[in-house]
Amino acid sequence: MRKDRKMTETQAHVRSDGTGVVVGDSASAHEESQRTPSAPPAATAPAVDNALPEDRYLNRELSWLDFNARVLALAADPSLPLLERAKFLAIFASNLDEFYMVRVAGLKRRDEMGLSVRSADGLSPREQLRRISERTRQISNRHAHVFLDLVRPALAEKGIVILTWNELDDAERDRLSAYFHEQVFPVLTPLAVDPAHPFPFVSGLSLNLAITVKHPDDGGQHFARIKVPDNVDRFVELESRNGELRFLPMEELIAAFLPVLFPGLEIVEHHAFRITRNADFEVEEDRDEDLLQALERELARRRFGSPVRLEVADDMTEHMLELLLRELDVHPNDVVEVPGLLDLSSLWQIYNVDRPELKDPPFVPATPPAFGERETPKSIFATLRDGDVLVHHPYDSFSTTVQRFIEQAAADPNVLAIKQTLYRTSGDSPIVNALIDAAEAGKQVVALVEIKARFDEQANIKWARALEQAGVHVVYGLIGLKTHCKTALVVRREGSAIRRYCHVGTGNYNPKTARLYEDVGLLTAAPDIGADLTDLFNSLTGYSRKDSYRNLLVAPYGVRKGIIERIEREAAATREGAEGRIRLKANALVDEQVIDALYRASQAGVRVEVVVRGICALRPGVQGFSENIVVRSILGRFLEHSRIIHFRALDEFWIGSADMMHRNLDRRVEVMAQVKDPKLTAQLDEVFESAMNPATRCWELGPDASWTAMPHEGQTVRDHQVWLMERHRQP
Structure with a gap:
């Protein structure tokens, strides 16, 4: 690597070195965008307080990078199970991707528009971008070295080996040749760049090889690009040897067979690169346009967002980097050189190997005694008539508490209505299925599906349509606002009376993340909360703008x-x-x-x-x-x-x-x-x-x-x- 662009290990150490961090859920990485909503409900400018110093706020973007540095510190912590450390390397990479796609993209937009809006700590968008770039290079370098110097060798000692092509013997190369020609070669598309072939579009977060080939006749050199397929495993699993699990990165396999892709040409050089694009789009919410259609249009545009970061292998030549900067329209400050493998989010594949002794021991959530045993549940309605219950996930089971609450409501003939907010759901959500069952059973079911939940838009559109087809009243929330609250209301006939049962929580109605995210929730039959949630759902589904509640x-x-x-x-x-x-x-x-x-x-x-x-x-x-x-x-x-x-x-x-x-x-x-x-x-x-x-x-x-x-x-x-x-x- 060139000396002027090399960063020392000392410079790369994170400030937050130590033990103990976690994943940033989708929300932790893509924090609030600073756009103005269609109908701003309240002023956000802080009041001037002369008794407090001007430098009393820390920069939120740099604070987020410090958070991700704490995630990285877990990957470096030798007291944690080894595959958990690999998982934290993957989490760090995914977090940083989303940070650039949203937060950095938003700052770039404001800088390019010449907006002089400063952060609470007084920094202009340009100064924030400069500091983010500097800090990102430090922690990205540290991230690469934690993998190369700590986690990868430790995995090899435990029989999980990530190899390079040069480390394979002839027999392994022969087997991989057959695999390449049968499974990989047919899906690859080498794209040349010359007067007849413009520079190809490079999709965001895709892994690519930048290649220079030379014609033997005239010695002319040309650029070509190959996208590493993202619908196959990043790591090719080799035959085990002496009980070892052995993996080869897909880009190493493709690079070894470049002569097959460019027959008759000399391969001068090849280097990996990866682009991150702006995913911070806005949906213009017009009362006269279907929100689903508007959102789907914007989702189609997202893949064509402008570049906000270019990651390149640290062996990339100056000539090749200059070509990429020019053709991709990337500023040099947005380049991050990475030692070793790019895109360590793919380490989830390594984490998923069947080595339980290298992971956290299994934990089975408890069912609160008020709700009975797992196999012999009590009626949640009878329990809540006796008093409120607080659930604490993942320590308390989601499936035997909140999920069971909705499922029992769906199956109970005395339940007249179920109303629920859905912000992020899972691929096969029991909650969604229960709401569908309730609607098909003739109950009044209202689901407020937030289809603007960032990076879950497509999944939420799918579930919104499935719910509508089952007869659920699906509402998409209020213009200019996202509906982020976690609330459920069940209306039940009990004799001659109507009783309302409620759940108010801090986490999404998602059984998968409920096993990983720490959240609390209140299950109650308190009349005042029931009345409040009734008013809230009426506000969300109608035109009411109620702004005062009894207990909320x-x-x-x-x-x-x-x-x-x-x-x-x-x-x-x-x-x-x-x-x-x-x-x-x-x-x-x-x-x-x-x-x-x-x-x-x-x-x-x-x-x-x-x-x-x-x-x-x-x-x-x-x-x-x-x-x-x-x-x-x-x-x-x-x-x-x-x-x-x-x-x-x-x-x-x-x-x-x-x-x-x-x-x-x-x-x-x-x-x-x-x-x-x-x-x-x-x-x-x-x-x-x-x-x-x-x-x-x-x-x-x-x-x-x-x-x-x-x-x-x-x-x-x-x-x-x-x-x-x-x-x-x-x-």
């Missing part, structure tokens, strides 16, 4: 206002002598108005404890305005996804779907519900106490924006998620 906070009108009001009441109670304490658990804390309210609470003496998985724009631990604030990040086997807030002096616990971000508070329909039953609030209190335990493995955010692995070396360490698993195994 509902965005875009009520969540920010309600949270800030309670922060201020907690501060007032503290000034009057109460022991003020605010505990907040979320995926992200970005909203300036909420952050400023927390700063003011800190100044009033309120102890503020934040557990945030990903982005945090709050600057904790600064004398004079945030010395009473502590920020932690816990990442591990499960993705910490729940949103919980506790106000100690007010004695209030709230759970819901909203993160403290502009998109959630201003451009989405979100719901937060108060949990009142002391038995249930005790469960939420346990979650906070464990998360904030001094011995809990985590990262802590410093006033200088650095994240430090805690506890320090030599101190007692406990794992928050392991403790919760053990806690739920006990009656």
Whole structure:
């Protein structure tokens, strides 16, 4: 590699080195876009507070990159099972792809349009892009070396070997020759570039080989491109040898047979490259146009988005790189050189090998005693008439609680109606099937399907149509807003009365992610919540714009206002002598108005404890305005996804779907519900106490924006998620 473009290992080390992180769900990587909705419901500009310093906010984009660096730190952690470390390498790569497709794409658009909108910490789009580019090169280099120097050799020691073509013997090459000619060669399409063949379109996230060939007659050299097929396994599995699982990257196999693809020509050079394209599109929501059709049109455009990043193998020549930059219209600052393999998201294939001893031990979620045993379930309706139930996934089973709630409702002849929001569903969702069964049984079924859920649009369109064909009333939400709340309402006839049963949660109605994402949910027959959800669904399906509820906070009108009001009441109670304490658990804390309210609470003496998985724009631990604030990040086997807030002096616990971000508070329909039953609030209190335990493995955010692995070396360490698993195994 050329010296002027080489990055040292020291430069590549992440700030967040240590133990303990998790996957960014789709939401963690593609955070809120900064577009203006069709009907902005509320102003988002933070009020000027002269008592607080101007540099009180951290940059959200750089904070997200620090989050992904914490994911990478797990891949480097030798105490974790080896295949789990490979999984975290794959997660890091997927996260970064989506970050560029959405966040960087949005910044580029604003920079190209000449918009001078600065971030909360005062940076222009161009300055943010410069810093993102610099930080990305550091952590991408570190990512490559964790694989090359740590994980790949460790896998080889355990009998999972990823080889190069040069490491194969003649017999293996002969077998692969037959495989190539029979299975791979027919699907490859070498594309030449010359006056008769324009430079081919390169699809986003595809892996490609850039090739230079030379004519033997005149010595003329020409460029050609081959796309590595994405409908076959990235790693070709070889015959096992001495119990080893052996794999060859597909691009190595194709490169070995380039003379077959270009007969009669000399192969001068070949290099791998990969382009990332802008996927941050808008749907123009017009009342006169079918939203499904508008969305499908925009989805078709997504694949043609402008390039936002070019990844190249670090052995690529200057001449070849210049050609790609020119033909793909990529700025040199958007180039990331990668040592070794490109696109390590393909390591999911390696993770899926049958080696359970190299993975986390299996965990079977519990069924809460209130709902009976797995094989002998109780009536959920009878249980909820006796009192509310709080479920905590994945420690509590989703299938025997929330899913069973909907399935029992679908099968119960006394149930008259089911109304539910669906933001992200799985490929074969039991929830969707239950709603279809309910509709076919003659029940009134309403499904609010959010077809604008980023990167799940196509799947949600499919399920929306299946639901419509079954007779479900399908609604696509409100113009200008995404419907992100997690709510279900069941209306049941009981004698001469009508009773409503409800679920309000923090996670999607998705049985697959419910085994991986940490979420909480409230199941209740409380009349006030039933009345609130009735009003909410009427608002979502009709023209109502109700903005006040009995026991719910509902965005875009009520969540920010309600949270800030309670922060201020907690501060007032503290000034009057109460022991003020605010505990907040979320995926992200970005909203300036909420952050400023927390700063003011800190100044009033309120102890503020934040557990945030990903982005945090709050600057904790600064004398004079945030010395009473502590920020932690816990990442591990499960993705910490729940949103919980506790106000100690007010004695209030709230759970819901909203993160403290502009998109959630201003451009989405979100719901937060108060949990009142002391038995249930005790469960939420346990979650906070464990998360904030001094011995809990985590990262802590410093006033200088650095994240430090805690506890320090030599101190007692406990794992928050392991403790919760053990806690739920006990009656």
